[in-house]
Every structure is written in C-alpha cells, then in structure tokens.
Amino acid sequence: MARPEKNRRVYKPPKMKGFKPFGIPKCELEVVQLTIEEYESIRLVNYEMLQQKEAAVLMNVSRPTLTRIYNKALKNITKAFVEGKAIVIDGGNYKFEKEWRRCKRCFKLVEEKENHIKCIKVSDNNSEELIQLDKK
Template sequence: MANRKRNRKVAMPPTMEGFKPFGVPMKNLEPVILLFEEYEAIRLIDYENLIQEEAAERMGVSRPTITRIYESARKNMATAFIEGKAILIQGGNFVSDDYWYRCNECKEVMITMKPILRCRKCHSDDLIELNAKQ
C-alpha cells in the first residue's frame, strides 16, 4: 500500500494566477495546471537558488519528493511553452502558515495571519481564499 501524501509547505502564493502566450485570447488556449507546490519548488530552487536538499527541508518533504515535484513543474512549464498553452497556478497538496486571498475586483494578493472579509486595497468583499482547506 502506498504511503499517504504529506502536505507540502508553501511559504507564499504567486502574485499572479498564471501565464498565457502573448497575442492569443485565453478562450482559445488549453491550460496546463501548475500546482502550488510545483510553483514553490521552482521558486525555491530556481529563483532563490537553493539546492534541492534545502528546498525539501523548507517544504517539509524528502529529497526524492522535491525532485519529483520539481521535475513535474519543469515538464508542465515545458509543455506550455512548446505547445503554446496557458499556465494556471492552482490546487495541489499543500499547507501554509497564513491565509491567502486574491481580490476578484482589483486582483490584489493578500497574505494575512487572520481571516479577512474585505480587500485592503479596494475594500471589495469579493475575495477568493487561495489556500482554503478542502
């Protein structure tokens, strides 16, 4: 029997919902899903220049697990670039210490220690909790 997947620790949400090829309407694009933990692996290894062992420690996973997450992220990004697909960053098997929200009105991303009801920037109550527990 396979081991139960452990939640992967993700420190912060991406500042955007994804990417799309320039000049192609989103309605004409097939998306590739990049999971939050895949985004975090790319952020830690490629952006912060951590070695995989350090990234694994920060995410609370084993070295082989971070390798699998990172390889999956690279494969998804390569598929999107080569095949001209959009990248949507969403979902996954992760935990975070804070509450993450995105305002549907102004698209502001907010990280808070307590739940909030309104956007800090535009005061809209149309918020999406990005890391809501399923």
C-alpha cells in the first residue's frame, strides 16, 4: 500500500478563488482545478523567484515532489489559458502556516481571528462572518 501524502506547507491562501477568461460567458465556461499546493509552488518559484530546492524546503516536500507539483500546476494553467477555461483554486493536501479566515461579505483574508476588524459591510461585529480556511 502506498504511503499517505504528508501535508504540504503553504504560507498563506490565495487572495482569489480563481480566474475567469475575458469574453466567454460564465454559462459556457468549463473549469480547470488548481490545488492550493499547486498555487503555492507557482507563487514561490515564479513570483518569489526561488529556486525549486528552496521552494521545496518552504513547502516541506522533497525537490522532486515540488517539481511534480509545479509541473502539474503549469500544465493546468496552460490548459486553461489555451482552451479558454476558468481556473478554480481549491482543494489539495496542504496545511497553512497560520490560522487564516476569509470574510463572507468582503472576501478579505484575515490572519488569526484576533486580528479581525469589523467588516464595513456588516452592522454588528459577528465572528460568524469569517470562514476558516484551514483544512482540519
């Protein structure tokens, strides 16, 4: 039997839940899923300009595993770009470094519940306006 995958370490969740191509009606869109760890590999290697070896250490995986995650992410993004599909960023096998939440009303990311400032769009300070993003 195969060994279960360990959680990949992710610094913080993406600001958005995905992307939609311009010029294609939403009702005609197909989607491609990008996992949270695939997003993180792209962020570390392409945005932060880290070597794959360094990114692997930050994600708590081996360098070959990071390469597989990264290549799958590139394949999914390329497929969405070429075929005009939406990208949905969700799922995977990951663990955030800190406790992250997202406001249900304004979609702002909140690091640690204690740092939450009442949403402008809410009339009372209701902690239920926050969705916990960590996988349990």
